[in-house]
Every structure is written in C-alpha cells, then in structure tokens.
Amino acid sequence: MVSIGVRRPTNPGVYECPVVQIDEVARGIFLMRLENQAISRAVHPGQFVNLRVRDEAIPLLRRPFSVCRTNRDAGTFDLLWKIYGAGTELMTRARSGDRFNVLGPLGNGFSISSITKNAIVIAGGLGIAPMPLLIESLQEKRIRIIAQLGARRNDELWGEETFQSMGAQVSCATDDGSRGYKGFVTTLLQEELKNNREVEVFACGPMPMLAKVSQICLEAQVSAQLSVETMMGCGFGICMGCPMIPSEGVKEHGRYVLACLDGPVFHAGEVALHD
C-alpha cells in the first residue's frame, strides 16, 4: 500500500476574525483580509480555513478557503473567492469590522523540497487562491518561479501584477484570448516542459485542469503537487464527507483518502481526478 498524503498535525483553532477589508479584485472575484494572529502565523502554503458564513442554520456548513496570503506583522490573512452559491454571495456583503468565525489552519499544504531550484506555479480560475502564499515561500528559498495563470476572460484574471511584483515570470491564458494565450493554461505548461524539465510543478484549479496537469507531468516525469477544490463537510476528518479515490483503487489502497486530512494537496498520480 502506497501511503497518500502525510497527515501532519495542523493544530487548528476556532477564532472570531474581524474583517479588515473586502475588495472585488477582478470581475466576480473577491479578496477579504481578516485579522487573526494565530492563523496568520501558523498557516503553511496550500492549507485552508473553514469559514462560518454566519451564525445561522442557512447556510449550514462552513465553507473552505485556501489561505491566499498573510501579513504576519499585521496578524492578517487573506481569502479569495467568487460567488458560487448563497454562502459566498453572503460573504461579499460583509463590511470591515464584521466578524467571521474561522476554523483553521487545516489540511496538508504544499511541501517544498530542498532540492527544488525551479518551480512552475499553474493556476486555473480560482485556483489562484493558494498561490501568493506559496510564491512567497518559494521566494524565501530563492527558487526561480514561472507562474502560469488561466481564466475564462481578461476581466476574471487576477494575480498577474501581484506575482510579477513578487518576482515571478508570469504568463497568462484565457478561453477567449482577451489576455495572453488563447486556450488552456495547461498548453503553456506543456510548452514550458518541452525545454525545461528540471522543475517542480505546483497546481490548483478545477478537476479537469488538474487531471490534465497531472497527465502532462507524469508523461514528462516532472514532480507535481496538486491542490484539489472539492466540497467538504467539517474540514477536519470527522464527517468523512470528502473522499477521493486513490489511483491504485479503493480496495487496493484499503480506503478512500479524505481531501481535508490527506489533502487538499496531493502528488500527481496519487488520486483519481474527475468531477
């Protein structure tokens, strides 16, 4: 049995976090800065928090969000989202000074190997969310970063300037060609890997995109870590509601793996990636 995911202790807490700021940073994409010293200090790139939208039965469950960025001196952390349903719609109505009940940090984030010298960070749509924090960590380790960002259209793309200012070499792809390459962001990855295989790939985005990234990297024999976007119940392993299918099969592996505890970051080839 291949072990999938290393369940590192995350020592999460439940905190009432004041909203510092909310901005619509791209069409329908919101960035919220919350204040909490503990989460800001403890969170690793790729980890998430589970946020209670309000103290009511509707919406019932918490909503999981990757931590986008932190400011440890100010004791803040940022979350990025787009309106997907009633919960995320309500979140956009929050104002500075409002509070959210936040549980975290949770999950296994990206692991950065000491031998990595070059990284490709590839994000599709809201998969951009965990990447600023990751890029900061890669920068600290003096790893050269190529960032590839995909969105449906120009006005839904966020992060290009942020990533450039952080020292990454950024290229973009949009479905309609309104910015950068017209087509899938995974095509940019495929092209890059033709002449550059001494890299580690870090990806986040919708399942079909992750499936493609995984396939490309396995074929090119390039190590890849993928952060999955999936529905969760509790976020810390008690509901068993977020199973992923191990690539070798559930029976062969002995169990489903849980996106919250074993992930949300998996290595390419560990779990089946489909909707």
Added chain:
Amino acid sequence: MIDLRVKIGEVVFPTPVFVASGTFGYGEEASAIADLSKLGAIITKSISPEARVGNPPPRLFETTAGLLNSIGLQNVGVEAFIKEKLPFLRNTGVPVIVNVVGKIGDDFVRVVERLENENGIAGYELNLSCPNVSEGGLEFSQTAKAAFALTSEIRRRTKRLLVPKLTPNVTNVAEIAKAVESAGADAISLINTITGMAIDIETWKPRINTIIGGYSGPAIKPVALAKVYQAAGAVKIPIVGIGGIASWQDAVEFFLVGAHAVQIGTANFINPNTAIEIADGLANYLMKHNLSKPNDLIGKMKKS
C-alpha cells in the same frame, strides 16, 4: 448548584449531552478543537466486524438548513478499532458507547462479543437503521419483529448498557420502541437520519452517489421531536433524543417531550464544541428556572 449528571441503566453520564455516532469520528480528530473531557459521552462511528471503505463520492449535499449524506458506514472494523481507536477514547475519561452495525444479526453479535473482552466501554448503541440482508433489505428497526430479535440476541451477550438506535422511517415508532424495550434494552436512542434526496436540475443527476441518502440537520428537528415524544409515551426506559439539535434551546425541547439525554450530530461538523456549549446553556437555563437537574424537565411538556 446544578447537577447535570444523568444515570441511564447503570451508567452515570457527566452531562446529558452526547455526541452522535458518525458525527465525531473516533474522537481524536476533534480533540485539537474540542475539550473531549467535557462531553457527556462519545458515541463512536458505527463499527462492523470487518473494515468498510464506505460509499464513493459525492457523499454530502447541503440542503436548506439540512444535510444529505451517504457515507456508507465507513469504519476501520472491530479489530483495528480496538487496537488503534479505543485506547484514545478510553483516555478521554468520558463514557464511551460503541455504535455497532452489521448486515445480518450475526455481524452485531461478532462485534459485541469481541468488545466484551475490552475495558473502557460503557455500552453499545445498536445501529438498527442498516438494511437487513436476511429480511430483504428492510432496516432492522423497520419491523418490530427484527428489532426485537436482534436486541434480544445482543442482550443475552452483554450486561453493559444496551441502546438500540431507531430509524424514523416507519409508520409507528412506538411499536418498535416497545419491541426493543421488551427485548431488554436499557434505553432507546432516536432518530437516525430520515431518507432524503436532492437532484441537480442541470445534469439531472442525484446530488449524492447512492441517490437516496440520510437527511439530518436543523431542518429535521420537528420530525425528531415528534418521534421522541411518541417513543417516550410508549415505553418506561429512558429515551436519548437525536435530530437537528444545534442549541441548548433545542435540547430543552427534547427534554420536555421526554428525552433523558440528547445527542448532537450534524452540528459537530460546524462546531465540535456544540455539545459542551449546550451543556453549559442547559445548566444556565435550569438555574434561571430554579431547577436543579435535567430530570426536572423530562416529559414536563404541558398539554395546552
């Protein structure tokens, strides 16, 4: 001074607010966030003779103030439970009730017989809401006959607290409650989840893999309250009320219709401290009403 202790069978529980099976894992998962030593009891994930991998995704879907699930009784099996999970649970210092499940009566017998050799178990909750293969797929607690037979089988094998957990998916829950009481149950817990469905109108597919799932959460509380009321009126043994409890106010309603204790389920997913906060809220409520113990509330509903 408020004394929240309740005695059910021979077991004294520190508070009457427990965490329900399948909503608290094996305890350990929540221990970083909740102080388990303040719980009234921990009811474990359902334990079967062999490990079960559970159902494929999607397993959860949120509805209006409710939750549909089809986890499929994923569990590590009785041997791994004893080796890997029980030592932690034992150390919490609160009563541990093992929820037992099986496809045929013999599965329940195997699990209980194996656990009888182990210390640190206060009792067994029988998950009678699993389809009974030998009865053509009807849940064990859908017929009084099957519920009676299975409860009797287990009663013969243990002196520990025995609590059959009943399904709400029946016409007459009082009849099933009477059957398990006459089979020697020490208490009855109810309700398990209600059967429910949801459909994606864009893809025309069901929202969860098994099509029909178990419906829980605040939305089902009125249904649960009615079933608890009916069961409490039919039997003399204590009732443990379950179903949509998310606040101490919800819990008080269950005591008033006849529950001796309550279990917190879906609310644990949002806040694993819910049971502890409800126990505190209950103590405050009793104090405000010049009452000294939960017993002063049980079945005290006034009929207009």
